[in-house]
Amino acid sequence: MPEPDLVNIKIDGIAVRVPKGEKVIESAKRVGVDIPFFCYHPRLSMEDGGANCRMCLVEVAAAGPDGSVRKMPKPQTACSLPATEGMEIITNSESVRADRRGVLEFLLINHPLDCPICDRGGECPLQNNTLHYGPDTTRYVEEKRHFPKAYPLSDFVVFDRERCIHCARCTRFTTDISGDAQLGFLKRGADMEVGTFQHTAFTSRFSGNVIELCPVGALLSRPYRFKARPWDLLTQRSLCTRCSNGCCIKLDYRLDKLQRVNARLNEEVNEEWTCDRGKFGMDYVSSDRRLRQPMVRRGGDLEPATWEEANDLIIARLQEAGPRIGGIGGASTANEDLYVWQKFFREMLGSHNLDHRMGPHFPPTREGLFARFGHHTMASSIAGLEGMKTILVFGSNLVDEQPILFLRVRKAWRFRGASVVEVIPQPAAPLDYPNHVSEFASVSLRIRPGTEVAFLYGLLNVMLAEKLLPESAAARSAPLAQERSRWSPERTAAECGIGADALARAARLLATDRLAILAGRSVTQHPEARAVLDMLGNLAVLTGNPDALSVPVTECNEQGAMDMGILPDSLPGYVPDPTPGLNTEQMLRAAAAGELPLLWLVGVDLLGSFHDPDLARHALEACPFVVANALELDETARLA
Template sequence: MTAPAASVQPDLVTVNIDGHELAVPRGTNMIEAARLVGVDIPHYCYHPKLAVVGNCRMCLVEMGLPAVDPATKQPLVDPATGRQKINWMPRPQIGCGTNATPGLHIRTNSPLVKDCREGVTEFLLINHPLDCPICDQAGECHLQEQATAYGRGYSRFVEQKNVKPKRTQLGPRVMLDDERCILCSRCIRFSRDIAKQDVLGFIDRGSYSTLTCHPGHQLEHNYSLNTVDICPVGALTSTDFRFKMRVWFLKQTNSIDTESSAGVNTTVWSREGQIYRITPRRNDDVNDTWMPDSGRVLYKQVRAENRLTAIKVNGQPASLDAAIAAAAELLKTAAPGPQSQIVNRKSEIVNSLALVASTRSTVEEQYLAKKLADALALPAAARHLPAHLAEGDGLLLTADRSPNTRGALLTGLADKLPSPALATLAADIDSGRIDTLLVINEDLTAAGLTAAQLARVRLIYIGTHANPTSDAAQIVLPARTVFEKNGSFINQQFRLQRFEQAIPGLAGTTDDLVLLARLLAAAENRPDTESGINAIWRRLAADAPVFAGIEYATISAGGLPLVPGTLARLAFPEGESLHYKTTATTAAP
């Protein structure tokens, strides 16, 4: 069940853009209003999420207001047209600095406007280097696009161009070619107003103006690469992506940043099975157009040295079928029921199996893990879910460093907030009550268990990377990263968001859904017919009312807000951040 849409009625005013009348909320920026009628007003310094400064003057338009009689305040009618007369201002105005007011008229394609754009473009190109063929911004450069539309094709400037610093390291992740800078100040405003790190500024004057860091400072905060994203030219480039690949060769895939519960929307850029960069994807309800730098390098986990790519049973390579059969047999042996081999002093069959699931798994994987635990008749005390907590930054890195804690609660995998330490599990292992573990994508040593405790149990590990837990496992089933599969997460706002497979899975790895579905089928003594994500969603929508009526294919790019009910009152660890305010009224159970 999705949350109802807000019913706030905006204060609408009528404006006229190139003869097209439309109603927009009062105060709408005219660049944004023009987009509603398919008109693109060129601009460089304007950004919808930053303060307006009007530096570049590229967005100049003709502007007028309805004429009224000064004495009677009544509208004046133009005799030639029979319509209300429009008083056009004698000089063009910047579109970015103009907000919608009743009766406002603008012209975006008149000869005067075209002359203005051609003049601004010529001035910007006077000292700009002609290095488009070697510039990293080629293919996504606003100046390149506007020069094509409004440039002369030749230069009237015959004097010596100014030479400015090149390859200036502003910080560990950002490189500056200052001679390409057009002084739009987007990077300055972002660092000052969004990242709250006022480290950039201009020095000198006129054509000698130069972008630089303040003395004693570097552009090194965890959002520095957003300045590269919003730079309209090739002045700021990423040291990680610089000279790696032309953007027109890259495939774009929608994804989600998995490093915290903020659920930042991202775009994965890949070619021929290799990821080259990750950039933020605009979502005005979640992350605007920003993302942390730390989330941009997560793609390097795909080919990390400790990536698991070999299926193993008792330390020896095995086929997937053999490993699944061995894991299923081990689970059935340890699970409660007639097949259990563990009895207590009263000759009662008891459970010797525990499940450790993950808040980093997808909604679909958590649902299958829950169904597997049900099929194995695991009690709540034998179902564990470690938390991953750290200090939040108040923007897009939250205190919950997992992407799907809410998913575990809504799917029924967990009935309370997870804890960072698995003290109960450790005690059960020490007492001998638990001798078999199924671990999904978690390192138990990070949750407080010791190597000696892991050595006491039989362990099945499903995960992507080697760690002390996988090293101790008798059965290892290599899984896939978020970039190699489809799925969905539920962020801190209880917003269901899906991501898509960007690249094929590495050889030797298997989709987590396939692994869990096959184990579930074995536990239920039936053929595996439900490993497809659409089939899983049909079962999930039928089992959990909060997901009723939802299909994977119907989850929009911006996500679906869910109705969490009483779960919203739990004492989640996140503090206030971008587009999120705490709502907890009760302590976690």
């Protein structure tokens, strides 16, 4: 990346060289000068309501066309002011202090005196700025505006309209970051309020982020409301376990109970965002439903037991069963436990029946990926997606499968100029999920299921015919020539149920030297997954992007389960198992047929996760002895 041009500026008399065009509020941080703000946020754009709170006003002198430095007649907003050569900024004059007092006095006119009962109290930018920069008292004696308190925007977010200072952080988040644009300003003047379209529910997958962004106690968490004061909380750094994206989070505890989850900054992964599944889905940590001692079935009912009793029972049944046992699960279990579990199974119990996969197909997809490209899941970092010219989202409901990857893909499109091509192997009927990628994709194609390989051949044909590929591509694609010759663009379009022009538009965007391909669940669960992935790999190689193809996993430690050998044909480190065992489906069929006397489930709600819950239930009911390592007595554990 080229070095940015630097300019010389002064802030309160301190000389500093900063990138040309950097916002002055950021430059001030470099020299330790604090400029207060409310609406500014470095990840939110200035459009649609930026620079509106005026809290960051500073005095500015800038060089004119003749080179002389002259003071601007009015104060400027430091959050929107780009640094230019010779600029001089004053943040500590009496005039600036008066501006800040004035801005805060205006903001507090309609702000209720709720601090003692506001969840934001103690960590509130409005409280802090008022204390440091505000007036000592109010001159406003008229009636403040009133709204009903705690208006529910959704199951997770409540809104106190009286406290809102109209900073537009929340509205810009839904426009700039999550992209669902569900929050906007309604009405005008003193009546202006944040709201959803016609007061419908705020259903964003990322709604919880606005709670952290709101600089006052206007947008609040419903589950956390009145649960604690910030100074009562102990914070633990942690990682979210609700999907494979691995967001960095902070767990806030009070009285040994988890009270709330906030995002923790990690520029490489989640930046400072979480999805709602993570932010509001960690309540199991302190849930009263958690099992605190072993349960053993006696006389038809599961009853509390001692560890000795449970262990003795398991040992006796394992000895009876011998190697005719199966182990299922582990995609949300730590690597160390998984390693020991598979070693115990394979070496001590003599069973190779181990699997963590829940889908209908068990193709050796990852091995093919590893053999060809040297990775099993992601080819590039999440942050690396920002540097792409084109991102192909192939067969993925990205916003649900990979929420944080979705945010990066969207960021790459909105702020970095990337194009997005989406291919959905589903008929043109309405999707059963809100397909947010289609809303910004340059090309979104719904192809007939089963035509993925044909589609990719057709795509290559367009690229070769239009000479869009590097010179080496013609020779490299020679082994594909025979099959490729069957898929002219016209025939491909007809087979896939798309227009030939759309195919060509996709080909032109995908023939680039900075391409990322994200293959989703429709690919990994495809009966011909290996063939589809091979062709996606060909697309990556022939466009000159051998590191383009990522096939992310979805469960939080699915990668670890693969690495540690929770696979019927793979030992830890992907060493082929010389005596492969049964996969999940085969184990369940064997158990249902009475051929597997013992099943051991580790951290998996089989009835909720396995693609065929009827088979899972039948297997669990038919199996004479089921051990379930579960956090709580879920539907599956009840059948143990």
